[in-house]
Amino acid sequence: MKRFTILVLSILSIHFAHSQINEIGLYLGGSNLIGDVGSTEYISPNQLAIGGLYKWNRSKRHSYRASLIFTKLEAMDIDSDDPRRIQRGLQFSSNITELSLGMELTFKDFNLHSERKIGTPYLHSGITAAKHDNYYFVNGVQISENTSSWALGIPMTLGYKATFIENIVFGIEIGARYTFSDEIDGSVPSDPNNEQFSFGNINNNDWYVFSGITLTYTFGENPCYCIE
Numbered sequence: 001m002k003r004f005t006i007l008v009l010s011i012l013s014i015h016f017a018h019s020q021i022n023e024i025g026l027y028l029g030g031s032n033l034i035g036d037v038g039s040t041e042y043i044s045p046n047q048l049a050i051g052g053l054y055k056w057n058r059s060k061r062h063s064y065r066a067s068l069i070f071t072k073l074e075a076m077d078i079d080s081d082d083p084r085r086i087q088r089g090l091q092f093s094s095n096i097t098e099l100s101l102g103m104e105l106t107f108k109d110f111n112l113h114s115e116r117k118i119g120t121p122y123l124h125s126g127i128t129a130a131k132h133d134n135y136y137f138v139n140g141v142q143i144s145e146n147t148s149s150w151a152l153g154i155p156m157t158l159g160y161k162a163t164f165i166e167n168i169v170f171g172i173e174i175g176a177r178y179t180f181s182d183e184i185d186g187s188v189p190s191d192p193n194n195e196q197f198s199f200g201n202i203n204n205n206d207w208y209v210f211s212g213i214t215l216t217y218t219f220g221e222n223p224c225y226c227i228e
Contacts, residue, residue, distance in 0.1 A: 021112050021220035023055040023063075023169060029212015031071040034176075035185035036200025037092040038075025040082060043174060045211045047072045051098075053214060060109040065124060067100045073132070073208055075185060090140060092185050094133045096208070098177075100155055102126015112163070112218050119162030128153040128177055130208075135186035136197045145191050151181035151206070161214070171214040179206050 030045025032038075051069030058064060075092045077085040108120040129152055134145040159173025182188045187200040 021057045021218055023053075023057065023112075023216040023218050025053060025169075025214060025216030027051045027053055027067060027069055027210075027212055027214050029210055031073055031096070031211075032209050033073045033075040033092070033185060034207035034209065035075065035092075036182075036187035036204075036206075037090050037185045038077060038085075039079040040085075042176070043209055043211060044079075045209070046079075047074050049210050049212060053216065055104065055216065057110075057112060060111045061106050063104045065100075065102055065104045065126070067098075069098045069100070069210065071096050071098075071210075073184065088140070090137060090142075092135070092142060094135065094184065094186075096130050096132050096184075098128055098130040100126060100128045102155060110161070112169070112220075114163075117163050119160065121158070121160050124157035124159065124173070124175065125155055128155050128179075130177070130179065130184070132184050134183065134190040136189035136191075136194050137186055137199070138197060142186060145189065145194070147190060149181070149183060149190055151179040151184055153177045153179035153181075159214075164215075167218045169214075169216045169218060171216070173210075173212065173214065175210045177208050177210070179208070182206055184208070 029049045031047050031049040032044045049071035053067035055063045055065045073094050073096050077088050077090045104124040106120045106122045110120050129150050131150050134147045135142050155175050155177050157173050157175035161171035164170040182205050183190050184206040188198050
């Protein structure tokens with residue numbers, strides 16, 4: 001039994017050693033808000049989003065992923081298809097810094113040690129924390145509260161990635177973030193003294209979407225299967 005246990009652990013250690021490889025790189029794309037201000041379209045990037053990401057490929061089918069992305073969320077009622085929003089005419093803008101931690105699952109094996117070109121669709125989720133400025137509106141004018149808050153959320157990402165050239169992986173993805181906050185677009189002031197300026201649907205929290213590409217560099221040595 002002891003020898004069998006040692007054998008199993010040895011096999012698992014070889015498997016994980018083969019699978020563990022790192023990726024580090026850039027994220028570049030666009031962002032848009034889905035909230036009580038602006039367009040009601042789900043995917044409509046209107047501001048630049050840029051950042052970096054790191055992946056630790058735990059196996060050929062899943063990896064742990066961390067990212068830091070910066071953008072300015074912007075929304076204008078004039079871009080909406082809702083006549084009531086167009087007539088209201090609000091305009092919103094806020095700087096966002098998002099930290100995300102999660103897991104990426106591939107539809108097919110994605111072995112970065114393979115000598116041939118490979119590609120696969122993937123799903124990604126986890127948890128996000130987005131730092132945003134706090135605002136509210138008075139007579140259609142955006143007023144800063146001179147404070148900021150963190151909005152926790154859940155990312156839901158669909159993408160496709162493929163090996164590009166040696167040690168380079170190219171990806172394209174769309175990721176919606178459902179947040180546990182209704183304060184990002186200024187429809188609910190963070191300061192209780194400004195509650196009278198709340199508006200919109202208080203039962204729906206804010207969403208925002210990142211649409212973009214990733215370019216990562218892979219590094220990590222192939223394992224040695226030599227038996228001494």
